[in-house]
Amino acid sequence: MLETIGVGSMNDLLVDIPQSLRLESLQLPDGLSEYETMAQVSALAGRNRVYPDRLTFRGGGVYRRFIPAAVAAVTSKPEFYTAYTPYQAEASQGTLQAIYEVQTLIAELTALDVSNASLYDGATAVAEAAMMAFVHTGRNEVLVSGYVHPEYVQVLRAFGEGRGIKVRKGGEPNKKTAAVIFQQPDFLGLLADPPALTAAAHAAGALAIACVDPISLAILAPPGEYGADIAVGEGQQLGLPPSYGGPHVGFIACRRELVRRLPGRIVGEAHDASGRRGYALVLAAREQHIRREKATSNICTNHSLCALAASVYLTYMGPYGLRQVAEVSFRRAHALAERLAALPGWEMAFPERQFVSEFPMRVPKAPAVVKKFARKGILGGLDVHRWFRELKGVLTFTCTEVNDARALDELVAALE
Amino acid sequence: MTEPLSFELSRPAVDPPRLPDADVSGPAPSDLLPKEALRAKPPGLPRLSEPEIMRHYSRLASMNYSISENFYPLGSCTMKYNPVVNETAASLPGFAGLHPYQDEDTVQGALELMWRLERALCAIVGVERVTLQPAAGAHGEWTALRMIRAYQHSKGEARTEVLVPDSAHGTNPASAALSGFQVVEVKSGHDGRISLADLESKLSPRTSALMLTNPNTLGLFEREILDIAELVHSTGAMLYYDGANLNAFMGICRPGDMGFDAVHMNLHKTFTPPHGGGGPGAGPVGVKAELVPFLPMPTVERTNGHLMLDHKRPQSIGRGRSFYGNFGMLVRAYTYILAMGGDGLSQASQDAVLSANYRRKLVEDDLEMPHDGPCMHEFVASANRLSHENGVRALDIAKALLDRDFYGPTVYFPLVVPEAIMVEPTETESKATLEAFARAIKDIVAQAKTNPQGLHDEPKNLPVGRLDDVAAARRINTYLQGQSEEPVLRWKAPSQSPG
Numbered sequence: 004m005l006e007t008i009g010v011g012s013m014n015d016l017l018v019d020i021p022q023s024l025r026l027e028s029l030q031l032p033d034g035l036s037e038y039e040t041m042a043q044v045s046a047l048a049g050r051n052r053v054y055p056d057r058l059t060f061r062g063g064g065v066y067r068r069f070i071p072a073a074v075a076a077v078t079s080k081p082e083f084y085t086a087y088t089p090y091q092a093e094a095s096q097g098t099l100q101a102i103y104e105v106q107t108l109i110a111e112l113t114a115l116d117v118s119n120a121s122l123y124d125g126a127t128a129v130a131e132a133a134m135m136a137f138v139h140t141g142r143n144e145v146l147v148s149g150y151v152h153p154e155y156v157q158v159l160r161a162f163g164e165g166r167g168i169k170v171r172k173g174g175e176p177n178k179k180t181a182a183v184i185f186q187q188p189d190f191l192g193l194l195a196d197p198p199a200l201t202a203a204a205h206a207a208g209a210l211a212i213a214c215v216d217p218i219s220l221a222i223l224a225p226p227g228e229y230g231a232d233i234a235v236g237e238g239q240q241l242g243l244p245p246s247y248g249g250p251h252v253g254f255i256a257c258r259r260e261l262v263r264r265l266p267g268r269i270v271g272e273a274h275d276a277s278g279r280r281g282y283a284l285v286l287a288a289r290e291q292h293i294r295r296e297k298a299t300s301n302i303c304t305n306h307s308l309c310a311l312a313a314s315v316y317l318t319y320m321g322p323y324g325l326r327q328v329a330e331v332s333f334r335r336a337h338a339l340a341e342r343l344a345a346l347p348g349w350e351m352a353f354p355e356r357q358f359v360s361e362f363p364m365r366v367p368k369a370p371a372v373v374k375k376f377a378r379k380g381i382l383g384g385l386d387v388h389r390w391f392r393e394l395k396g397v398l399t400f401t402c403t404e405v406n407d408a409r410a411l412d413e414l415v416a417a418l419e
Numbered sequence: 420m421t422e423p424l425s426f427e428l429s430r431p432a433v434d435p436p437r438l439p440d441a442d443v444s445g446p447a448p449s450d451l452l453p454k455e456a457l458r459a460k461p462p463g464l465p466r467l468s469e470p471e472i473m474r475h476y477s478r479l480a481s482m483n484y485s486i487s488e489n490f491y492p493l494g495s496c497t498m499k500y501n502p503v504v505n506e507t508a509a510s511l512p513g514f515a516g517l518h519p520y521q522d523e524d525t526v527q528g529a530l531e532l533m534w535r536l537e538r539a540l541c542a543i544v545g546v547e548r549v550t551l552q553p554a555a556g557a558h559g560e561w562t563a564l565r566m567i568r569a570y571q572h573s574k575g576e577a578r579t580e581v582l583v584p585d586s587a588h589g590t591n592p593a594s595a596a597l598s599g600f601q602v603v604e605v606k607s608g609h610d611g612r613i614s615l616a617d618l619e620s621k622l623s624p625r626t627s628a629l630m631l632t633n634p635n636t637l638g639l640f641e642r643e644i645l646d647i648a649e650l651v652h653s654t655g656a657m658l659y660y661d662g663a664n665l666n667a668f669m670g671i672c673r674p675g676d677m678g679f680d681a682v683h684m685n686l687h688k689t690f691t692p693p694h695g696g697g698g699p700g701a702g703p704v705g706v707k708a709e710l711v712p713f714l715p716m717p718t719v720e721r722t723n724g725h726l727m728l729d730h731k732r733p734q735s736i737g738r739g740r741s742f743y744g745n746f747g748m749l750v751r752a753y754t755y756i757l758a759m760g761g762d763g764l765s766q767a768s769q770d771a772v773l774s775a776n777y778r779r780k781l782v783e784d785d786l787e788m789p790h791d792g793p794c795m796h797e798f799v800a801s802a803n804r805l806s807h808e809n810g811v812r813a814l815d816i817a818k819a820l821l822d823r824d825f826y827g828p829t830v831y832f833p834l835v836v837p838e839a840i841m842v843e844p845t846e847t848e849s850k851a852t853l854e855a856f857a858r859a860i861k862d863i864v865a866q867a868k869t870n871p872q873g874l875h876d877e878p879k880n881l882p883v884g885r886l887d888d889v890a891a892a893r894r895i896n897t898y899l900q901g902q903s904e905e906p907v908l909r910w911k912a913p914s915q916s917p918g
Contacts, residue, residue, distance in 0.1 A: 095484060
């Protein structure tokens with residue numbers, strides 16, 4: 004090859020690199036066989052403690068749920084996972100059609116007009132939605148109402164600082180407010196009053212941004228119905244393992260009037276010269292590779308493969324399977340809440356508020372309780388005091404279809 | 420061959436899958452929640468049986484080009500083969516089954532992996548610390564610029580401009596704008612490299628940073644990088660490295676030694692996590708010592724062999740995303756680095772450069788080469804002459820390649836080359852594949868001279884031919900302006916869209 008190129012050595016190809024910059028070698032160990040590699044990696048995996056699904060009662064934005072085998076069977080097809088971003092539409096119809104289906108599924112779930120192809124996670128989806136509102140209204144404050152996931156708010160603040168967007172927690176929207184952001188159900192699992200929050204936002208000329216749990220949308224009124232302008236959320240529950248926090252997938256959907264402000268990829272229907280239907284990336288005039296510094300966002304990748312998992316999951320469940328999952332979670336969480344609240348010294352932290360499948364309990368000696376669970380092999384409640392000073396002694400518990408009736412018994416028994 | 424949408428395949432007669440029953444005596448949602456809080460009508464999800472679902476996605480898969488099938492010449496994208504062992508590693512229950520809010524004592528292996536990956540990346544790019552949090556390259560750019568801004572702010576400096584070469588990736592100016600900076604463009608000289616004179620004229624006390632990739636997007640090494648670094652640093656600005664082209668020089672040289680203060684890396688390009696049809700990726704950022712206090716939180720710290728997440732970082736820029744990064748992608752990258760070793764990574768970069776130069780040589784008589792070689796890991800050719808003389812554009816060549824069992828190269832980028840065709844072969848392609856690709860190019864160029872019209876009609880052998888973007892855009896406009904209920908951006912049941 005060197006001879007064809009017309010040089011004598013590899014070094015002749017590297018002549019442009021100043022000699023003073025050249026390395027002798029990398030300060031890393033030499034390579035390993037696949038067997039040795041996996042032995043080392045498996046040893047690291049073995050140093051982690053994996054709690055069984057059924058004994059995981061900790062949520063806080065990431066949940067253990069039943070994942071149909073079909074999900075991994077599809078996402079592990081190399082035609083999907085080793086494909087590139089579908090720039091050449093004719094050779095990427097599989098990915099493009101799958102994304103078009105994802106967009107439709109998210110639009111259906113949220114009852115909004117249009118969804119994009121996906122975002123990194125729920126937190127960045129909230130931040131991207133806030134930026135849409137900032138540009139759309141020309142106002143520079145966003146109002147966070149209630150117990151929105153603390154990490155989402157941290158991300159919102161960090162993104163906001165770059166764009167000069169102020170983040171205010173609590174209070175009423177006013178004429179500086181670009182958007183009211185609320186989470187339904189919130190970080191503690193409690194239900195907010197979205198129609199009232201949406202109305203208040205609109206009365207002040209602000210947009211309403213609903214951060215929603217996609218499974219709960221099988222039973223709760225969807226954002227489009229109560230008039231939210233943008234719905235965002237985290238899609239991990241739709242067929243993705245917790246994987247220590249990622250990769251997961253964010254989603255974002257909006258009303259028709261806001262579509263040109265959406266970040267990221269969007270797939271649309273198109274036809275070829277002989278009238279065959281196909282799918283292609285559209286509305287690229289919003290994006291960084293065309294608009295550069297004037298783009299709606301710098302986002303370039305979406306989380307396509309995770310969105311594909313969500314798509315297979317939702318298709319597998321169908322409307323009634325999804326409702327079953329949501330209802331089972333609801334019933335179990337309420338049964339568990341009742342039993343825990345009956346324990347001496349334990350009480351619901353917000354007894355006047357409704358919840359779906361996660362709920363906050365005020366408990367005596369919360370850190371000791373969590374340790375007690377761990378000793379019994381249970382990933383118990385999440386201590387939320389680390390984020391909220393006023394919630395000392397509050398643990399949130401979550402229940403899904405994987406926490407069977409006996410697992411509930413074990414959780415309660417662990418405290419005796 | 421086209422495939423109906425899952426919604427079109429849906430049959431109301433399909434029963435939902437069998438799922439666990441509640442088995443407890445808890446109330447149902449309708450027992451507790453007011454009617455207006457409940458969903459009145461179930462969401463319009465498709466109803467399909469498992470065999471129908473599996474066949475649907477199998478047919479969709481067969482309509483996709485992928486690296487497991489053949490070679491992607493995409494310049495700037497580093498489409499190398501994705502070792503399957505990475506997938507095995509990431510799906511180990513000891514990784515995939517971890518909840519992000521588990522106690523630190525129970526995730527020491529995961530934190531150790533992150534720590535070791537950070538050390539390895541530090542060694543490869545020559546920096547002090549690395550944050551593994553960013554989810555993608557563009558996310559990494561934003562993270563780094565926020566750190567630079569916070570650092571300068573801490574010194575009482577209010578620098579407002581970021582310099583970006585005209586050959587840069589579009590994410591550079593977009594990330595700079597998103598981080599609160601004004602973007603100032605720096606011109607390339609006629610040799611394709613950044614113009615020192617233009618750079619000097621754009622640098623000022625307002626300059627916060629210069630964003631640069633080296634080798635640049637033309638595949639050329641910025642020979643004057645040490646002078647560039649000195650010039651930038653002399654004004655108190657910082658130098659930012661866009662790591663899209665890191666595959667060119669692992670073990671050969673390091674951005675840290677060139678003078679870069681912050682470096683992002685696209686793990687999914689250089690370190691083989693798969694691209695997933697457009698993500699998820701991972702875009703860690705490495706920094707020199709001055710920027711360390713500003714790293715996103717939490718960082719992974721190690722004391723006496725015990726690993727912990729450090730959330731108490733008063734000068735941190737905060738969080739760029741939830742949790743600790745795309746951990747599953749970090750497992751894949753670490754597995755790759757372990758398997759390759761320092762020796763293997765160095766060899767990979769040398770092979771990538773060799774492949775690019777070989778490929779360039781094979782097609783240099785067919786396409787114009789606007790800049791002299793040697794190139795690094797990729798090269799940019801131009802179809803400008805073919806376009807003028809035969810009416811065959813870069814896009815036509817890309818589409819014709821699809822009919823010859825290859826993917827199209829990156830076209831019309833970088834913007835500084837007319838009718839640009841950007842090719843990056845990577846080290847994982849064999850000599851035979853490189854030669855087959857060159858033959859396909861020769862074949863297309865020959866046809867351009869005899870039957871250019873035929874090329875405009877390609878591809879012909881794929882599920883669809885060229886899609887009419889203009890007509891699609893018109894329909895989308897009509898919908899967005901409220902003049903049509905035909906959504907184009909999603910499927911809708913025919914009965915729901917009258918007219």
